Amino acid sequence: MNTVIHKAETRGHANHDWLNSYHTFSFANYQNPERMNFGVLRVLNDDSVQAGMGFGTHPHDNMEIISIPLEGDLEHKDSMGNVTVIKEGDVQAMSAGTGVTHSEKNKNNDREVKFLQIWVFPKVKNVTPKYDQISLKDIEKENEFYQVLSPNKEDQGVWIHQDAWFHIGKFDKGNSEQYKIKKEGNGVYAFILDGEVEIDGQKLSKRDGMGIYDTDSINVKATENARILLMEVPMTR
The missing domain is CATH 2.60.120.10 (Jelly Rolls)
Structure with missing residues (x-):
């Protein structure tokens, strides 16, 4: 990783x-x-x-x-x-x-x-x-990531011309989830919208960003109430 x-x-x-x-x-x-x-x-x-x-x-x-x-x-x-x-x-x-x-x-x-x-x-x-x-109001979930963007127009969320998947998660303090990379060779850029989290042991606060690659999954834990945007993208053009 x-x-x-x-x-x-x-x-x-x-x-x-x-x-x-x-x-x-x-x-x-x-x-x-x-x-x-x-x-x-x-x-x-x-x-x-x-x-x-x-x-x-x-x-x-x-x-x-x-x-x-x-x-x-x-x-x-x-x-x-x-x-x-x-x-x-x-x-x-x-x-x-x-x-x-x-x-x-x-x-x-x-x-x-x-x-x-x-x-x-x-x-x-x-x-x-x-x-x-x-609108996210019909698809948003509590304490888990939900998809808001993908490469496929048939899937949940908006779609774009790239092998990318975006997820948003709103977590209460103490909750956690493992996110699994959807396509080999992709990485994930996590952007903390609100609150505080730990991603694979790294502490992050509001508006911090963390890119993770050469892995097949990441672990996200809310150390305070938090909202996170995960952007999975190819690492090469």
């Missing part, structure tokens, strides 16, 4: 007044050659957008883009004709493929929106762009 630890306070940081963003991996003006990616997981941004503000229309191509709101409501518009609002308890996935433009704006004028912006390299390029969104 090999591991990499990214403590919350070591992340890149950019405060643009309307946008306060923490970067686990190199992004925009934060460039760290030792923190470019974890396998095909390229971007993990922890964003807070001020009331009524947002990202203007901008392009993407050949990237799988996942948004997970943590607080508030985010309005999304894109060149595929989608006009939606994603909120806490939703997961959104967009395959940029041959090219798409979109905008993201805080839907509310009286409070921040906080969300994770995640980019994953696709396993195939130049696919037809697509959009997918789900």
